[in-house]
Structures are given as C-alpha cells and as structure tokens.
Amino acid sequence: MPGRSADDDSCFAVIFTSRLRAPDPGYGDMAEKMLALASEQPGFLGFESARGDGDSELGISISYWRDRDSILAWRGHVEHLVAQELGRERWYAYYRLRVAQVERDYEWSCDGPPINSDHVPG
Amino acid sequence: MPGRSADDDSCFAVIFTSRLRAPDPGYGDMAEKMLALASEQPGFLGFESARGDGDSELGISISYWRDRDSILAWRGHVEHLVAQELGRERWYAYYRLRVAQVERDYEWSCDGPPINSDHVPG
Structure with missing residues (x-):
C-alpha cells in the first residue's frame, strides 16, 4: 500500500467503553477470566483498563x-x-467497541530520561 | 490512497493513558479547562475518560x-x-499517548433495538 508502512510495525487497539447496569461480582470474575484467556491468544500485545467507582461510571478497556x-x-x-452473550444479558447497560490502527505511540516518565517510542510510519 | 476509503468516513482517536504522582485539585481544574477548550477546536468529535479512585490508578482519556x-x-x-508542560512538571508520573485511526465502530444498548454503527471501510 503506497505511503504506508504501518502494518508491519504498528499495532491495533480494541477500544471498549461501557456502562454497567448494577454491581455484580460475577462481572469482575468474568472480566478477569477473559483477560487471562485473551493474553494467551496469538497476537495479543497488552491491556489497559480504567473505571470510576460510581455504578454508572464509564469504563474503558483497551x-x-x-x-x-x-x-x-x-x-x-x-x-x-x-x-459476550452473558455481558449483554446480565451486565452491560451500554457498550461501544471501536477497532483502531495505532499510528503514533509516545511514552513519557518523570522517573528518568524521556522515553520516546514515537514512530511515524511512511 | 489506493485501497483506503477510511479517511472520509472514519475518525481518529488520541488515547492518553496516565498515572498521577499525587492528588492535586489543580489537575482536575486544568483537565476540565482543557476539555472545554479542546471541544471548541475544529475537528473535535468527542471525549471519553475513566480513572479509578486510587492515587496511582491508571487513567484513560480518549x-x-x-x-x-x-x-x-x-x-x-x-x-x-x-x-502539557505543567502536566510534566507537576502532575504526571507517567503517560503514554497513542494516535490511532478508527476502522470499525459498533454500539450496543440494552434499552432498545440494537444500535449497529459498524462500518468496514474498503
């Protein structure tokens, strides 16, 4: 594909944003189990997740x-x-799933010298 | 660009993951101010954010x-x-910023008929 070299050295992000219906310990257990299983799959590179403490807070998992x-x-x-089926039946009030190709990646830490992993394809 | 139709109907996500050093009300004020300013910029489409309550919890803003x-x-x-400069001086212990092109977008809600905004470019 002219002008693009991203497929070789970039990666893809699955952005999953959700709101839960009500607290349910079964949800946390399942989320943990799915993360463990995902991390064993070919091509898995990493995972990040955050959710506020309120019941209806937005959660973001990437x-x-x-x-x-x-x-x-x-x-x-x-x-x-x-x-996924259980999630729709029991836990999620709403979710949105986006798949995106990562084009730039830049990291910074206050602990040491700047980490710059930025790469601009093409 | 041959083989790509995504530029016209897709969008781009700026994924910002961070850890803070310590609680500081100045951070929240600045984050609010920056969101208000960003939302006035040409090309801004939306914003999602989540952070757990612990001080060192990962925060994700997209x-x-x-x-x-x-x-x-x-x-x-x-x-x-x-x-950005204040963030590095005062608030962030760590951050990582990724820019990604959204290729697929799928939405679901338990309230009504399935919302399917999925689009596959090309």
Whole structure:
C-alpha cells in the first residue's frame, strides 16, 4: 500500500467503553477470566483498563493486538462468545467497541530520561 | 490512497493513558479547562475518560478527531502547550499517548433495538 508502512510495525487497539447496569461480582470474575484467556491468544500485545467507582461510571478497556486477524480470532473464540452473550444479558447497560490502527505511540516518565517510542510510519 | 476509503468516513482517536504522582485539585481544574477548550477546536468529535479512585490508578482519556491535521493543531495550541508542560512538571508520573485511526465502530444498548454503527471501510 503506497505511503504506508504501518502494518508491519504498528499495532491495533480494541477500544471498549461501557456502562454497567448494577454491581455484580460475577462481572469482575468474568472480566478477569477473559483477560487471562485473551493474553494467551496469538497476537495479543497488552491491556489497559480504567473505571470510576460510581455504578454508572464509564469504563474503558483497551486491548492491543498485532493485526486484524488476531482480533477477529479472539472475537470468535468460543469461551469469549459465551462471555459476550452473558455481558449483554446480565451486565452491560451500554457498550461501544471501536477497532483502531495505532499510528503514533509516545511514552513519557518523570522517573528518568524521556522515553520516546514515537514512530511515524511512511 | 489506493485501497483506503477510511479517511472520509472514519475518525481518529488520541488515547492518553496516565498515572498521577499525587492528588492535586489543580489537575482536575486544568483537565476540565482543557476539555472545554479542546471541544471548541475544529475537528473535535468527542471525549471519553475513566480513572479509578486510587492515587496511582491508571487513567484513560480518549479524544476523537475528524483528521490528523486537527490533532496536530490541538497538540500545538498555545494554551494546550502550557498545560502539557505543567502536566510534566507537576502532575504526571507517567503517560503514554497513542494516535490511532478508527476502522470499525459498533454500539450496543440494552434499552432498545440494537444500535449497529459498524462500518468496514474498503
């Protein structure tokens, strides 16, 4: 693809934002189980998650993947399909899922010399 | 760009993950001010944010933009530059910033009929 070199050295982010209906310990257990399972899948690169403490607070979970095929394979994993169905039946009031290709990546820490992992494809 | 139709109908996500050093009300005030300013910029499409209650909890903020130029313009906005500098001096222990092009977007709600805004470019 002319003008793009991103497919080789970039990665993909699955951005999952959600609101829960009500507190349910079963949700946390399932989320932990799914993270453990996802991290064993081919192409899994990492995971970040944050949710405020209020019941209706927005939660954001982002998983990072090597390529689109890895994302599709995880999406169709049989145990993950069951979890997705339970999520719609029991836990989520709302969710939105975006798949995005990471083009730039820049890291900074106050502890030491600047970490600059920025890369501009092309 | 051959093989790509995403630039017209997709958008870009700026994924900002961070850890704070210590609680500081100045941080929240500045974050609010910057969100208000960002939302007035050309190409701004939306914003999502989540942070757990612990001091060292990961925070995730995602802003959505029409195109790369809008992101660059906001990155270089003079008031935003001052805020970025203050962030490094006072508030952040760590941050990571990724820019990603959204390729798929799927929405679901338990309230009504399925909302499916999925679009697959190309």
